[in-house]
Amino acid sequence: MKQVIKERGSVYGNENSIDLLTNILETLSPTRIFILTDTNTAKYCLPYLLKRVTLLSNAKTLTFQEGEAHKTIETCSEIWNSLSQNGADRNSLLINLGGGVVTDLGGFVASTFKRGIEFINIPTSLLAMVDASVGGKNGVDLGVLKNQIGVIRNPYCVIIDVDFLNSLPKQQITSGFAEMLKHGLIHSEDYWTRVKRFPIANTSEAKELIWESIEIKNNVVEQDPEERGLRKTLNYGHTLGHAIESYFLKNQNKQALLHGEAIAVGMVLTTFISSELSAFPSTKLKEITEVILAHFPKQEFSKNDIEEIIKLLIYDKKNRNGKVLFVLLKGYGDHITDCEVPNALIHKAFDYYKNFEKNI
Structure with a gap:
């Protein structure tokens, strides 16, 4: 397994990286687990993740419409409300499963909900793997203006599994x-x-x-x-x-x-x-x-x-x-x-x- 070890935001990749998530979840022991997806990754990537990591069987999935047009503060507001309504507290965990829109927006949601809850990124697109996986940039667009609102905060870790690329056009x-x-x-x-x-x-x-x-x-x-x-x-x-x-x-x-x-x-x-x-x-x-x-x-x-x-x-x-x-x-x-x-x-x-x- 490949790895880049850092104080926060370590990146684990290739063979067996997804299996490492079980050990990470046991270490974190979150009160509740939420998985953020867009409509595409909910269909094509979530079943694979749930099959590989049985500890996620009781996780609550939150889904928003795919596409850059939905990388907005309005989408964040909907997710913040869903977290609150589903009992998320400061010891909850948000797993962002998707491309750069999901990881950027999900990181921003996690960094601001209750002044910051823990989050893990699992990028599923090539763009997210080679770009959004490193650097801790989280945020949303302001209208059509790219990434105008956001924070820099690394996730707990990043899991790279290239098998997700098989689902991409x-x-x-x-x-x-x-x-x-x-x-x-x-x-x-x-x-x-x-x-x-x-x-x-x-x-x-x-x-x-x-x-x-x-x-x-x-x-x-x-x-x-x-x-x-x-x-x-x-x-x-x-x-x-x-x-x-x-x-x-x-x-x-x-x-x-x-x-x-x-x-x-x-x-x-x-x-x-x-x-x-x-x-x-x-x-x-x-x-x-x-x-x-x-x-x-x-x-x-x-x-x-x-x-x-x-x-x-x-x-x-x-x-x-x-x-x-x-x-x-x-x-x-x-x-x-x-x-x-x-x-x-x-x-x-x-x-x-x-x-x-x-x-x-």
Whole structure:
């Protein structure tokens, strides 16, 4: 079994990790156990968990509608009320079983109910395994604005079982793959080279790459837990990616994007900007763009779309004194934080993305 041991938030993965939950429950001895799921994980993942961990037979399941649109304070209020009505006290335990929406929201619910009850995360999507599993970020969206309300608090532990990935459609696997590609860009060309060949259709072969991605993020968080410098690099591609995700979510003429789909666009745009402002090699920019577009369908952006996306940048959490600040790269694993980018260059990046086929 793989493990990352920490004072709080230790991560256990791969073989027999789910069986460890029995020992953890016996150690915690909670007064009541609640399992938070969305409608998808209640159907596809909860039966597997209950079959493997008999101590959960009397747990109360709380379920909310799946999707980013339900990652709201209103959903939290419903869950807080359900906890209260079902006798939850300060010694109760909340197990968050699901993707990043479930673990983000569930962690926030647990961290605020009765000023904090214990919680365990069991991520069931690739995105949640390689991203939300580490860092202790819990929260909800404010309207369409991503992760504006929240707290940083690690769960008691995180259980990674890649068998849950068998329940996911390919689109969801690909969404998580975007974060693994990001880890390659900010960590090393060696990891990028290996992860770009990630066997999406055969996740059992990808266990080592998944675990390495978890370790990359954990190493960054351990060095900079308060996000004052190095941890900002985990937001590579997210400044524009989150704005794109929010814009597609609020625009009825657009099909909402999965998180990884929006971040994939953001990484292409940001790598182009890096080539213009920080001398990121143009040959590597071309290869990165080719790899990303091989997995993520190209999105269309009108001039008005781009202007509206740029307006949303003011809500990015890394901003300071009203300035929009980007993470840029000079090379693989060679980053610059707190970079200002002129709007004209953002437009130029969208032009590069739009016309890339013509340059091949």
